[in-house]
Amino acid sequence: xxxxxxxxxxxxxxxxxxxxxxxxxxxxxxxxxxxxxxxxxxxxxxxxxxxxxxxxxxxxxxxxxxxxxxxxxxxxxxxxxxxxxxxxxxxxxxxxxxxxxxxxxxxxxxxxxxxxxxxxxxxxxxxxxxxxx
Numbered sequence: 186x187x188x189x190x191x192x193x194x195x196x197x198x199x200x201x202x203x204x205x206x207x208x209x210x211x212x213x214x215x216x217x218x219x220x221x222x223x224x225x226x227x228x229x230x231x232x233x234x235x236x237x238x239x240x241x242x243x244x245x246x247x248x249x250x251x252x253x254x255x256x257x258x259x260x261x262x263x264x265x266x267x268x269x270x271x272x273x274x275x276x277x278x279x280x281x282x283x284x285x286x287x288x289x290x291x292x293x294x295x296x297x298x299x300x301x302x303x304x305x306x307x308x309x310x311x312x313x314x315x316x317x318x
Contacts, residue, residue: 267287
C-alpha cells in the first residue's frame with residue numbers, strides 16, 4: 186500500500202510539473218528582434234503574394250490584350266525599388282524577349298495584372314533584359 190501511495194503521489198507531482206511547464210512554454214514570447222507582430226501578420230495577409238498573385242501571370246493592357254507574362258521580380262540591393270521581368274513573344278521559352286517594368290507601373294484590375302498604355306509591339310521594342318552572370 187505504501188508503494189502504491191508513493192507512486193500515485195509521484196505521478197501527480199510529475200503531471201503537475203509537466204502541465205505547468207507546458208503552460209509556461211505557451212505564454213513565453215519570442216525573444217529578440219526577429220519576426221513580426223500579430224498585427225503586422227494581419228496587414229501582410231491582405232497584400233500581394235509574388236508566388237500566388239504575380240509570378241507566371243499574364244500582363245494585359247487596358248484593352249484586355251495580352252502583352253506579356255511576369256517571369257520574375259527583382260528587388261534592388263538597397264531594397265528601395267522592385268522590378269518585374271516581363272517576357273513577351275517566343276514559344277516554350279525560345280525567342281522570348283524579357284524586359285524590365287517597374288512594379289509600381291503594374292496595376293491590379295478585375296484580378297488581372299494591367300500595364301497601362303502597353304502594347305505587345307511596345308514591349309517587344311524595349312531593351313532586352315539579361316541576368317548578370
